[in-house]
Amino acid sequence: MKDVWSAVQDPLREALGDQNYQVWIEPIQFTGIGGDTVHLRVPNRYFGDWVRENFGTTITGELCRHLEAQVRVEFHVDGKAPAPASSPADPVGPGTAKKQTSHDSEPPPSKASPGIALDKTFGNFVVGTCNQFAHAAAQAAAESPGESQYNPLFIYGGTGLGKTHLMHAIGNAMKQRDEQLHVLYVTAEQFTNEMIDALRYRNMPDFRDKYRKRPDVLLIDDVQFFSGKDRTQEELFHTFEDLHKRGKQIVFTADVLPREIKLFAPRLRTRCESGMLADTQPPDVETMLAILRQKSEDMGLTVPADLGQWLANRVRGSIRELEGVLNRLKAISRMHGTPPTIEFAQKHLRGILPEAPSAPTVDAIIQTVASFYGLKIAEIKGTRRLKQIVRPRHVAMFLTRKLTDLSFPEIGRAFGGRDHATVQHACKKIRGLLIKDADLRNAIETVQRMMLR
Ligand code: ADP
Ligand code: MG
Numbered sequence: 001m002k003d004v005w006s007a008v009q010d011p012l013r014e015a016l017g018d019q020n021y022q023v024w025i026e027p028i029q030f031t032g033i034g035g036d037t038v039h040l041r042v043p044n045r046y047f048g049d050w051v052r053e054n055f056g057t058t059i060t061g062e063l064c065r066h067l068e069a070q071v072r073v074e075f076h077v078d079g080k081a082p083a084p085a086s087s088p089a090d091p092v093g094p095g096t097a098k099k100q101t102s103h104d105s106e107p108p109p110s111k112a113s114p115g116i117a118l119d120k121t122f123g124n125f126v127v128g129t130c131n132q133f134a135h136a137a138a139q140a141a142a143e144s145p146g147e148s149q150y151n152p153l154f155i156y157g158g159t160g161l162g163k164t165h166l167m168h169a170i171g172n173a174m175k176q177r178d179e180q181l182h183v184l185y186v187t188a189e190q191f192t193n194e195m196i197d198a199l200r201y202r203n204m205p206d207f208r209d210k211y212r213k214r215p216d217v218l219l220i221d222d223v224q225f226f227s228g229k230d231r232t233q234e235e236l237f238h239t240f241e242d243l244h245k246r247g248k249q250i251v252f253t254a255d256v257l258p259r260e261i262k263l264f265a266p267r268l269r270t271r272c273e274s275g276m277l278a279d280t281q282p283p284d285v286e287t288m289l290a291i292l293r294q295k296s297e298d299m300g301l302t303v304p305a306d307l308g309q310w311l312a313n314r315v316r317g318s319i320r321e322l323e324g325v326l327n328r329l330k331a332i333s334r335m336h337g338t339p340p341t342i343e344f345a346q347k348h349l350r351g352i353l354p355e356a357p358s359a360p361t362v363d364a365i366i367q368t369v370a371s372f373y374g375l376k377i378a379e380i381k382g383t384r385r386l387k388q389i390v391r392p393r394h395v396a397m398f399l400t401r402k403l404t405d406l407s408f409p410e411i412g413r414a415f416g417g418r419d420h421a422t423v424q425h426a427c428k429k430i431r432g433l434l435i436k437d438a439d440l441r442n443a444i445e446t447v448q449r450m451m452l453r
Contacts, residue, residue, distance in 0.1 A: 037072050
């Protein structure tokens with residue numbers, strides 16, 4: 001009977017999207033079927049409420065379709081008595097499957113914010129140079145929500161670098177300070193789908209009530225998803241104006257800057273840019289190591305120091321990737337009954353980890369900087385002192401110093417035989433400029449992102 005739940009995994013992933021699937025469906029365990037009821041175990045009460053409210057109809061619909069019968073779903077916590085359901089998922093037949101609208105199951109009048117993951121807090125967010133600004137901005141927004149300097153707060157950066165974690169941390173911190181605050185977290189995709197449903201079922205008043213009236217804090221994740229969705233953007237704009245006018249805090253995340261989101265309405269872009277823009281960068285080795293220590297400790301996995309260092313050097317792209325590697329390591333070492341070592345990891349993680357540290361080479365850096373600025377490699381390495389060449393040359397030196405282990409003299413050699421003082425001067429110069437020159441900051445970020453691809 002276990003097959004029932006396995007059989008609906010793919011359709012659920014498809015219906016809900018990878019991210020929702022990973023966060024909300026994967027942790028669910030099938031515990032059995034009794035009569036017309038499918039029993040599922042969820043990690044905790046909030047989780048169950050959230051899944052029921054947001055995906056209950058989809059889950060029931062897929063199960064009905066697969067079983068070719070009308071079934072209902074019940075969520076339990078930890079094999080104990082069924083979680084006191086605020087409203088059990090409606091029994092829905094395959095033919096009658098209907099989309100959930102906000103009035104067929106009112107959220108429980110609980111003070112908890114169902115969308116907020118309780119385990120993502122400021123307390124377990126490891127701060128390094130890569131994310132310290134975003135972390136500080138998020139804390140500021142959580143401490144004095146609605147203050148114009150941080151409203152909206154727009155957190156951007158590559159995938160798996162902690163944006164969503166920071167959003168949940170904001171929500172958790174605010175709820176902890178004041179339980180009565182209404183914190184609303186959604187992904188841009190959910191916002192869009194709910195709006196489409198609201199339009200279809202003529203339920204816009206409820207939708208607007210939910211997003212414009214009730215929240216003290218509105219957290220919308222991955223707003224690049226709004227790209228090209230004009231009607232949703234219009235609704236978002238009015239939602240924004242309404243909340244902002246009343247001093248309610250708004251936080252967005254995206255994988256790029258507002259102005260880099262394609263087909264994003266100019267008035268939304270300017271609103272996003274009017275508050276605080278904060279980025280999350282890929283962590284350096286030390287931060288990776290600190291995160292690795294914390295995660296492995298939380299997981300009860302013993303990672304010897306040399307293995308930690310080894311892993312931190314290899315998994316550089318994202319923290320989510322690191323979590324994946326640690327989970328895998330834990331599972332394999334449990335199966336084998338031996339604690340992990342470097343040799344063990346080398347043997348069992350082959351094909352998952354990059355063979356060598358993923359730090360770029362000096363040649364890759366020069367090449368990327370040259371292509372970003374439309375120059376030839378020879379021009380970067382050469383000696384011409386034209387302003388439009390000198391700046392990129394300095395940027396390339398700065399990045400080489402930042403991203404590789406090369407010393408100043410070694411860098412000098414790689415850049416056509418310059419002495420170490422020249423390189424040192426270039427790095428200092430760029431560091432100084434970075435503080436005041438936003439264009440340069442963006443250029444350098446873009447170059448780094450180009451190298452990650
Ligand atoms: P993003 O939203 O940027 O794609 P997430 O916030 O989902 O990334 O982060 C991916 C995973 O890594 C999550 O499990 C998150 O808790 C964890 N994570 C990210 N950054 C940190 C950090 N600085 N400290 C601890 N865990 C982190
Ligand atoms: Mg995210």
